[in-house]
Amino acid sequence: MPSMVSPRPLLTAATTVVALITLAPVSAAASPHGYRVVDLGTLSGGDGAATAMNDRGDIVGWSTVAGGARHAVLWRHGVITDLGVLPGDSDSAAVDVNEFGDVAITSFGSDYVTRAVLWRDGQLHDLGTLGGENSVAIGVNDRRQVLGTSEPVGDMPHRFLWRSGVFTDLGREYFYESTTDFNNAGDVVGGFNVPPQDYPCTCVGGRLRDGVLTQIGSEALGINNRGQVVGAANGRAYRWQNGTLTDLGTLGGDWSRATAINDRGDVVGQSSTTAAWHPFLWRNGVMTDLTTRGLVATDWIEDINIRGQLVGARGNRPVLFR
Template structure:
């Protein structure tokens, strides 16, 4: 009976090995896309990443594409930052003019061009049709109040405000032309400048509500109309202004929670990006030393640091965007310095089938028989 016991053990080991291989958590490789002092803000479906990087004593917008890093420059001042990129490689962001004011820009075909404006105009999002969204002051003399806008084919569209507020700020636009952001819920900014998230669709700005707190804003929207952002919560214990990441879909705003057990919600979270698979990324507090980037998928929030090689030394502190092939634009720190990075899924290793594993067990058993110096009857089938 000894050979039968050995063969039964091999069969059991082979069968038990299959679920372990099939359900292993996906892992990411860390690809550095810019130097120390950089941060990633967005990426497209081609894996191109944009953000800001150190340039002398200032910061400049960058574009990482096909392994090459480009400094996008400024509009005559010292500072610029890229906010978003579409699948055509068009980049938008904000750059300092020679007089020190910021102006929204579009970078296309190797050149940075200021958005035409007579007011204080900032750009935060762009879709694949090239429609830009952001916010602009409503007259030439004052920075505030500001209204959300879209800009396409040389024309600005003022998206307006809530009827009970006087300001709005757009942060993202999807390929259907839906715009999301935040808008004031009172006149003259008081008290505490309360804001709620909005969805602008077909000429109508809709208030998405909140989770009981006074500061709530939408940061991203996918092509299915799922919206993410940050939401204020009612005061909890000694925490007067707790904040949580949210996902809004089918008319319901869901609290996504955080990465640590935190009954008093001392460590807030913010959702910053969502892809068409409904996967959400952002940042959540974990105590000292601060925030960790997260991936929210299928009802579960996971610390991105659990999905990279722990021996790499990287700490993912923020995740800004995720594309359709699950690449993530993030910021990671090592040895006291922080870098813009792209997280790429480790290529999947083909999983051996049950039959291959069983064949391996048979071969091993046959080898043991041959080394024992005798030809024996064929091995029995796996028990059960």
């Protein structure tokens, strides 16, 4: 059955919250344990990366097959499953997995057409579009909503929520904007071009809720189910909640950037030291350099679950840090 479009008010107001900026308190809480690195394995091509993980331990991402094409994959209980591509397409990549094991995927055609896909119970479901040719999946939550972007006919991409065959149009994703994450409440975070929309972009981070934008920092990259948002503001990692933006500090350098948060409020990202960029974990007011806990400086972390497990990539290999 073709997907239907349910209208929703477009972004009509930008509510700027002047955040109360606080420095992260020093805590006597126990520091993170040492992590063991687990290579998750790949398909026949040998390359891959893990992009997301749920609290049950299901991990998704992509891996190459013989010939170099990328396929969306699921790692569960140590077994890798090739989730495939839509008929006629060449590549795919999984971007998120919910607690039901539903996987959000983008499938890529050889003609550069992309489609948002939901993998559920062993089947790929093409979600369709808002009327144009393309759609892209960004996430899936525990309400079984899929967040993505798609362009209506003759228009720029719009953000959307999809559920059970029905699209809800969240409004335009303007040039230089981004859509990065959402939670079970349907709150969407990303980058937004706000008035006066000077060239090339008067861009800020923000949370979109019911068509209203709350500006948060310079960029907003992750949100959890408690409504806590992480990203960067003026070159420093932050965690935001209820109008208060907490500066998470750095590892001795001038810069840091938070990229993911779990439902306990633990934050991962990268920070400069006096010599290089290192991955970090921020917990209970303390930022820990993860190169002192079994990671190396070039490890890339994509996600953290409620257990504190991390997934990402080490070089061209998909890895779990547990």
